[in-house]
Amino acid sequence: MKTFAFLASAALGAAVLAGCAGDQQTASAAAGNPFATPSFRGIVQHDFADKGQAKVSRLKQTQAQYECSKYDYLGKPMPEALAKSLEAKAQAAVVYPADGKYLGDWKAGLKIAENGKGMQWSDKPGTPNGGNCLACHHVIANDPSQGNIGPDLYHYAKLRGSSEAMLKYTWARIYDSGAFNACSYMPPFGAHKILTQQQLKDVMALLMDPHSPVNQ
Ligand code: HEC
Incomplete structure (x- = not known):
């Protein structure tokens, strides 16, 4: 159980760890790390x-996770130039839908947004993951069990419209929120392959489709 909780938090990139997985490469990466004590x-x-599928290698941080943890530990703001360069790198890595279609099925998107399962050691590899959006966002009316870690998404397209620029921004946000905020708490759903391209489209439709309960 201990292991599971540890890996789960690392999967969210929340653990203050750098390269502790034990192999040569990560051990040497940790050598210059001011907070990974022996x-x-x-x-x-x-x-x-x-x-199972929950491997210790998940503890290996991305460059952004490493830098964010480091400055958090040091209690200093990340230098602006570093934040900008991490965001630009994430921005450049966003993969947009190959067919140019951003929207799938909002009904499937709602199920994904409500589902917090996936990627655990006990899950069968290959089973689609949930997006757990409701754990952090207010998304729909009349559901008291929604989180407020992230901004309110209720009436998302009703308030912001669904221009090409909005579609592109929202896709990139969900694909890798680190493209806009280097130390974003939102999981990089596309970049870390938490959701498939079709699932990303379905979640997009949940936010954008005028018939979706988000926009009622
Ligand atoms: C662990 C919490 C968490 C989860 C889970 C999460 N988000 Fe977020 N989300 C955030 C935070 C925090 C922000 C604010 C931006 C930031 O800090 O980077 C955000 C920002 C956003 C934005 C940008 C909003 C704006 O005002 O421009 C969108 C869109 C979004 N999330 C959609 C989603 C969707 C869709 C899902 C599910 C697939 C999801 N989020 C899951 C925490 C989360």
Whole structure:
């Protein structure tokens, strides 16, 4: 259970860890890390193991996660130029829909937004993941179990419209929120392959389709 909780938080990029997975490469990456103490590294190396599809390699941070954790630990704001360069790198890596169609089925999108399952050791690999959007966002009316970590998305397209620029922005936001905020708390659904391209389209339709409960 301990292992599971640890891997789950690392999957969200929330763990303050850098390169603690125990292999040569990550150990040396941690050497220049001011907050991965040897005792902490030892705990990670000895007490955590691969389980099902939840591999210890998930603890290896991306460059953005490393930098965000570092400045958070140091209690200093990230230098503007570094934040901008991390955002530009994430922006350049966004893959837009190959057929130019941004919108799928809002009904499927609602199910994805409500589903917080997936990527756990006990899940069958290949089973589609949920997006868990409602855990952090207010998305629909009359559901008291919605979060407020992220901005309110209710009436998303009703308020902002659905211009090509809006579609592109929203897609990129969901694909990798780090393209707009280097240290975003929102999981990079496309960049980390949490959702498939079709699932991203369905979630887009949930926010954009005028018939979706989001826009009622
Ligand atoms: C762990 C919390 C979390 C989850 C889960 C999450 N988000 Fe977010 N989201 C945020 C935060 C926080 C922001 C604010 C921007 C930032 O800090 O980067 C945000 C911003 C956004 C924005 C931009 C809003 C604006 O005002 O421009 C959209 C769109 C969005 N999220 C959609 C989604 C969708 C769709 C899902 C599910 C597939 C989702 N989010 C899941 C936390 C989350």
